[in-house]
Amino acid sequence: xxxxxxxxxxxxxxxxxxxxxxxxxxxxxxxxxxxxxxxxxxxxxxxxxxxxxxxxxxxxxxxxxxxxxxxxxxxxxxxxxxxxxxxxxxxxxxxxxxxxxxxxxxxxxxxxxxxxxxxxxxxxxxxxxxxxxxxx
Numbered sequence: 001x002x003x004x005x006x007x008x009x010x011x012x013x014x015x016x017x018x019x020x021x022x023x024x025x026x027x028x029x030x031x032x033x034x035x036x037x038x039x040x041x042x043x044x045x046x047x048x049x050x051x052x053x054x055x056x057x058x059x060x061x062x063x064x065x066x067x068x069x070x071x072x073x074x075x076x077x078x079x080x081x082x083x084x085x086x087x088x089x090x091x092x093x094x095x096x097x098x099x100x101x102x103x104x105x106x107x108x109x110x111x112x113x114x115x116x117x118x119x120x121x122x123x124x125x126x127x128x129x130x131x132x133x134x135x136x
Contacts, residue, residue, distance in 0.1 A: 012107040018067040018127040019046060019105070039129050049124040053077070053116035060136035061089055066108045066127030072098045075120030079104065082111040082135070089135060111135050 014020060022044040023034035039045035053075070061082050079096045082089040089111065097117075098104050106112055108127065 012105045019069045047126045047130045051122040053120040055119045059114040065131040069125045071123040073121040075118040078115045
């Protein structure tokens with residue numbers, strides 16, 4: 001769900017997302033293996049959710065306090081980014097579509113919606129604790 005815009009600070013990828021930070025080694029595990037455990041047990045952890053969405057359901061424009069990553073396991077969804085304009089929210093770029101097997105990233109604080117075009121199963125990972133700020 002990363003998206004090219006004129007503001008490169010809005011771009012987030014697997015290389016730049018906070019989701020992939022704060023990994024540690026675990027004694028007794030193979031060389032080359034690191035892990036990031038879950039929040040709140042680990043204050044630097046991630047919150048992981050398995051989500052199911054019915055076809056036709058949608059989320060209003062919103063943002064999250066941390067970077068997030070969505071892996072589409074089944075179905076098809078879309079994301080529209082927004083910026084705050086003088087008269088309210090204004091679409092920022094084209095709508096992005098994700099299908100089964102695809103992964104999207106959204107930068108913390110980035111306003112977006114989500115529409116579930118088909119019945120979806122998602123793995124959702126949020127940097128530290130999950131939060132939802134409604135901008136509708």
